[in-house]
Amino acid sequence: MKIAASLRTAITALKALRRNPMRAMLTTLGIVIGVAAVIAMMEIGAGSESALQKTIASMGANVLLIRPGTASSGGVSFGAGTTTTLTPEDSQALLRECPSIANATPMVRARAQVVYGNRNWVPNAIYGTTPNYLSIQNLEILTEGEPFNQRDVLNGNRVCLLGPTLARELFEEVSPVGKEIRIKNIAFRVIGVLAPKGANMMGFDQDDVILAPWTTIKYRVSGTSLTTTNQSSNSTTDSVNTLSNLYPSSQASLYPKKSSVQQADNPMPVRFANIDQIMAVASNASEITTAIKQATSVLRERHRLRIDEPDDFNIRDMAELTSTLSTTTRLMTNLLLAVAMISLLVGGVGIMNIMLVSVTERTREIGLRMAVGAKGQDILHQFLVEAVVLCLVGGAIGIVLGHGGGLLVRFFLQWPVKTSPSAITAAVLVSAGVGIIFGFYPAWKASRLDPIEALRYE
Amino acid sequence: MELIKLYAIEKTYRMGDFFVPVLKGINLTINQGELIALTGSSGSGKSTLMNILGCLDRPSAGEYWLDGEAISRCSANQRATLRNRKLGFVFQSFNLLARTSALDNVAMPLAYSAEYLSDKETRDRAAEMLGRVGLADRLHHHPSQLSGGQQQRVAIARALINRPPVLFADEPTGNLDSHTSQEVLEMFEQLNHEDGITIIMVTHDPKVALHTRRIIEINDGMIINDSTNMRSNRNDDMTSRHNDQIDTIKTLSFNTAAP
Numbered sequence: 001m002k003i004a005a006s007l008r009t010a011i012t013a014l015k016a017l018r019r020n021p022m023r024a025m026l027t028t029l030g031i032v033i034g035v036a037a038v039i040a041m042m043e044i045g046a047g048s049e050s051a052l053q054k055t056i057a058s059m060g061a062n063v064l065l066i067r068p069g070t071a072s073s074g075g076v077s078f079g080a081g082t083t084t085t086l087t088p089e090d091s092q093a094l095l096r097e098c099p100s101i102a103n104a105t106p107m108v109r110a111r112a113q114v115v116y117g118n119r120n121w122v123p124n125a126i127y128g129t130t131p132n133y134l135s136i137q138n139l140e141i142l143t144e145g146e147p148f149n150q151r152d153v154l155n156g157n158r159v160c161l162l163g164p165t166l167a168r169e170l171f172e173e174v175s176p177v178g179k180e181i182r183i184k185n186i187a188f189r190v191i192g193v194l195a196p197k198g199a200n201m202m203g204f205d206q207d208d209v210i211l212a213p214w215t216t217i218k219y220r221v222s223g224t225s226l227t228t229t230n231q232s233s234n235s236t237t238d239s240v241n242t243l244s245n246l247y248p249s250s251q252a253s254l255y256p257k258k259s260s261v262q263q264a265d266n267p268m269p270v271r272f273a274n275i276d277q278i279m280a281v282a283s284n285a286s287e288i289t290t291a292i293k294q295a296t297s298v299l300r301e302r303h304r305l306r307i308d309e310p311d312d313f314n315i316r317d318m319a320e321l322t323s324t325l326s327t328t329t330r331l332m333t334n335l336l337l338a339v340a341m342i343s344l345l346v347g348g349v350g351i352m353n354i355m356l357v358s359v360t361e362r363t364r365e366i367g368l369r370m371a372v373g374a375k376g377q378d379i380l381h382q383f384l385v386e387a388v389v390l391c392l393v394g395g396a397i398g399i400v401l402g403h404g405g406g407l408l409v410r411f412f413l414q415w416p417v418k419t420s421p422s423a424i425t426a427a428v429l430v431s432a433g434v435g436i437i438f439g440f441y442p443a444w445k446a447s448r449l450d451p452i453e454a455l456r457y458e
Numbered sequence: 459m460e461l462i463k464l465y466a467i468e469k470t471y472r473m474g475d476f477f478v479p480v481l482k483g484i485n486l487t488i489n490q491g492e493l494i495a496l497t498g499s500s501g502s503g504k505s506t507l508m509n510i511l512g513c514l515d516r517p518s519a520g521e522y523w524l525d526g527e528a529i530s531r532c533s534a535n536q537r538a539t540l541r542n543r544k545l546g547f548v549f550q551s552f553n554l555l556a557r558t559s560a561l562d563n564v565a566m567p568l569a570y571s572a573e574y575l576s577d578k579e580t581r582d583r584a585a586e587m588l589g590r591v592g593l594a595d596r597l598h599h600h601p602s603q604l605s606g607g608q609q610q611r612v613a614i615a616r617a618l619i620n621r622p623p624v625l626f627a628d629e630p631t632g633n634l635d636s637h638t639s640q641e642v643l644e645m646f647e648q649l650n651h652e653d654g655i656t657i658i659m660v661t662h663d664p665k666v667a668l669h670t671r672r673i674i675e676i677n678d679g680m681i682i683n684d685s686t687n688m689r690s691n692r693n694d695d696m697t698s699r700h701n702d703q704i705d706t707i708k709t710l711s712f713n714t715a716a717p
Contacts, residue, residue, distance in 0.1 A: 008569045019557040368553045371514060372567035372616070373542020375535045451514050455549070 009378060013385035016362075023358065028394035030350025031434065035398025035427045036405060038340040042423030043406035045336040047416035049329055053285060056328065058138040060200075061321035062285055064101075064292060066094075066278040066299070069312040084274035085303055085312040088214070091278045093302055098294035100287040104280040105132035108214045110222045115182045116170040123166050124208040126183065128217025129279075136281045137197075145177040145192025148213055156215035160188040164196045165207040186220050188212060218273060285325050288317050347394070348434035355387055355442035366446050367454025380447035387439020388432055395431030399424055460523075461623060461656055462488040462511065467520035469506050480506045481517070482679040488658070490623065493650040495667035495687075496660045498676035505628070507676060508660045512545055512626045513537040525623065542571045546617030546655075550629035552609045554601040554616075561597045564588055564615045571620060587615040591645065607638030614645060618655075625649070627659040631666055643669045 017024045068083045088106040095104040108128035114121050127133070130153050134140050140147070148159045160181070167176050167190075176190040188210075197206040212221075282291035292315050299313055359366070366379055374382075403419070410417040469481040480503045488494060498504040509515035510522065513529055514537075522529040525544060532540065541547075554563050565584035568575060575583070585597055591611040601609050610630060617625055627646065631639035647669060649655045659670060667673050668687065675683035 004574075012566075012569050015558070015562065019555070364553060365555060368549075368555075369566070369570075370538065371512070371541060371547050373538050373570040373620075375538040375570070377535075378570055452509050455514075455553070 006381070009381045010385050010389075013382045013389060016382065017386055017389060023354065024390060027351060027354040027358075028390050028397065030347040030354075031344075031391050031394030031431055032347075032398045032401060034343040034345075034347030034434075035395045035431055036402035037343040037398075038427050038430075039399050039402025039423055040405040040409070041336050041339055041343075041402075042420045042427075043403065043417050044409055044415060045332060046418035046420045046423070047406075047410070049332050050418055051416045052328060052332065053325060056321065056325045057285060059321055060137070061318050061325045062102075062282045062288065063136065063318055064280045064282060064288070064295065065316045066090075066280060066295060067276070067314050067316070068274070069310075069314060083312055086275050086278055087273060088275055090299060090302055091275075091280075093298055094278065094280055094295055097298045098280075098291060100283055100291035100294055101280050102283040103132055103136050104278055105130045105136060106214055106275040107133070107277045107279055108218045108222065109276045110183075110217050112184045112221060114166065114170065114210065116176075116179065119170050121166060121169040123163070123210050124205055126210045126212070126217060126221065128212055128214030128221075130214060133211065133279065136279055139194050139197070141195055142192040143195050144175060145190070147192055148211075153213040153215055155213075156219055157213060158186060158188045158216055158220065159191045160210050160212040160216075161192045161194055162190055163194050163205075163207040163209040163211075165205055166210060167193045183210070184221050188216075214275065218275070282317075285322055288322060292317065344430055344434055347431075348438040351387060351391060351434065352438035352441060355383065355439055356445070358386075359383065359442045359446045362446075363449065363454045363457040366449050367451050367457065370449070370451035371455060376447040379449075380443045383443030383446050384436065384439050387443065388435035391431040391435030391439075392428070395428050398431070399427060402427075459490045460487055461490040461492075461525055462486070463521075463523045464511075465521040467507075467510060467517045467522060469503075469510065469515070470518045480679055481510070484520070484679075484681060486674070486681065486684075488656065490656055491650070491654045492656050492672055493647065493670045494656075494658045495670040495673045496658060496676065497662060497664070497667050497673060499662065502676045503679040504660055504676045508626060508628060508658070511658060512547065513540050538570075542567060543620060544622050544624060546614075546620070546622040546625040548610065548613050548617050548625065548627040548630045550632040552601070552606075552613045552633070554609055554612055556602070557600055559598045559600060560588060560593060560604070560612045560615075561585060563601070563612055564619055567616060567619050584615070584619060587619050588612070590618075591615045605638070606634050607641055610634060610638070610642050611645065614642070614649075618649070622655070624656045624658065627657065629661055630659060631661070631663065639666070 066086065068085045070077050070083065086106070091104045091106040094101050106129065110126040110128065111122065112126060114123060114126075131147055131149055134147055142161070143164065145161070147161060148157070151157075152159050160183075162170070162176055162181075170176065170181065171179070176193060179190050180187045181190060182188070194207070194209070194211070199205050280291070280295060282288045295315055296311065300311065303312055305312065369379060369382075370376075406417045406419075409415050464484050464486040467481055467484040467486075468479065471478045471480055484507060496504050496508060506515070510517050513524070513532070516532075516537075517530060520530065524540065527540070529537065529540070555566065561581060561584050564587050565580045568580050568583070585594070588594060588597055591614050593608060593611055593615070596604060596608060596612075599608075601612070604612065610633075614625075625646075630646070631642055634642060643666060646657050646659070650657050657670075659666065661667055671687050673683070673685055673687050674681055
């Protein structure tokens with residue numbers, strides 16, 4: 001009974017709208033524009049947002065640094081990176097087995113003097129890595145020259161890429177490509193110059209670097225084999241350093257050196273190579289946590305760690321950048337929301353305006369309906385349904401127009417645009433809400449009319 | 459059978475600090491099946507009385523019983539239901555919904571009462587009503603496509619759709635020429651005679667009043683004359699003379715209508 005009655009009210013409202021299609025259309029226009037603006041805004045905004053995310057991600061927000069764990073001996077910790085547990089194969093395994101990791105590269109670091117002709121410079125960092133590093137750091141496009149490739153890595157070729165700072169220091173205006181520089185007396189051929197990147201957030205000059213295949217740096221420059229980088233395995237070097245007699249090392253040898261018998265009893269595990277860190281990149285900012293979990297389980301399995309054993313590696317993410325990213329995203333969303341709300345508010349006021357006019361214009365009709373037995377609430381419902389129907393139809397048209405507008409923007413301005421189903425849902429809900437809220441006052445006014453006055457209204 | 463009973467009905471409007479009495483104690487009894495003209499000069503209070511009788515307004519004082527129900531104490535919603543079930547209205551300016559077919563216009567009051575009727579039943583009933591007022595071939599015409607008389611007949615069909623015992627007509631012929639007025643008045647007479655519908659007509663036109671059997675004259679908020687119209691063509695014992703009477707009245711009205 002109740003449902004039938006409301007259905008009848010709805011039909012009455014629809015018929016009333018159909019009687020004046022022009023007015024209905026104009027009324028809807030406000031909402032059409034409002035919703036279209038919202039949808040277009042949301043789509044363009046969502047596109048800009050993902051572009052913004054990409055930009056921030058290029059600063060390294062998605063980067064995970066995996067470094068070997070802390071070695072300790074007898075309760076004395078030697079600090080991060082003092083065990084040699086990571087291998088290049090770990091890096092490949094991460095890339096292969098973790099769905100949330102988009103890219104990974106092994107890295108070897110060195111610090112050494114670089115010499116060209118009569119000039120020399122000590123760059124901030126000498127990184128031995130693979131071509132993957134370039135894509136992780138968005139350095140694929142070089143200022144000049146060409147990047148090294150996988151073959152260079154496999155062969156340990158002596159090629160390198162110079163950061164712009166280093167190139168300027170060593171070569172000034174001359175193009176360094178094809179020239180030979182020396183790092184620790186090893187000759188490297190410069191095959192390219194990196195694009196300038198400036199300082200990172202900590203003030204570290206990212207242009208003051210040399211990139212080379214990790215095999216070359218590992219085996220030719222740092223010259224470290226399995227044992228030498230590890231403080232715990234050789235806390236005192238047995239190389240002869242005459243200076244250390246003049247300036248005795250402050251690091252006292254606390255533990256007796258292992259005898260050959262002890263070393264035979266406790267052999268160091270033999271690995272092909274170890275690396276200083278693995279740089280991995282999560283497929284997107286929201287996947288960072290998942291990526292860390294996946295990397296942890298893959299590495300634990302590869303390192304054959306028992307359940308009760310602690311990790312022999314550390315995984316760090318760029319928490320600061322990530323939080324910047326999420327703050328920016330939230331700011332962007334709120335901004336768009338504010339704009340959207342204002343458009344809808346304007347549309348809603350438009351609806352209210354026309355509905356009020358419509359109530360005045362249809363005073364006699366209202367009086368008549370009351371005379372033949374419509375109760376105040378029947379009139380209220382009729383006008384509310386009219387307003388809501390107008391808003392919903394307007395919303396639907398607005399969604400189509402807004403989406404079309406978004407596509408046009410993408411087509412003509414090459415602006416990134418992303419369809420957002422949540423915006424569409426929100427627009428539908430909000431336009432219905434606007435209909436109810438802004439339709440209520442005119443409807444209420446109509447329902448309060450005195451039938452006698454209304455019938456006499458000219 | 460008593461259908462309407464008014465006892466000491468008063469209505470006072472308030473204009474700022476002044477109270478303007480419009481009705482000053484009306485006592486009236488109307489039986490079922492009567493055909494009544496409510497006449498009086500403008501400002502006499504006949505419209506106010508009509509509004510009170512039509513349950514559109516409430517009296518300031520006094521009692522009103524309609525079909526045994528005390529209306530004076532009804533809420534607005536109860537009165538709306540009463541209007542829907544028991545009263546039909548015909549207005550001077552027809553008050554049809556523009557750009558709406560005759561059928562939909564007639565079916566409109568059903569939207570507020572007959573939830574149990576299906577769409578088809580609603581339409582059938584509206585079509586039947588239009589057939590009874592002789593517009594069976596104009597079901598889908600819009601008011602703008604109908605003549606004044608036809609429009610008023612649509613309005614009558616609308617008033618009758620809920621089969622009310624009482625029909626109120628406020629200057630039903632005021633916007634019609636004399637010929638169509640005649641048709642409409644004949645229709646009222648026919649409804650009154652054949653269906654026993656009580657019809658109360660407000661008019662200031664004595665010629666229209668002549669079609670009724672009882673003329674109530676109001677002046678200054680009081681009933682000054684309540685007489686049986688002996689010249690009416692509708693006295694039960696005079697039905698045989700029906701046609702002669704109509705001719706007489708037609709001539710009469712044509713004569714007076716001519717300047």
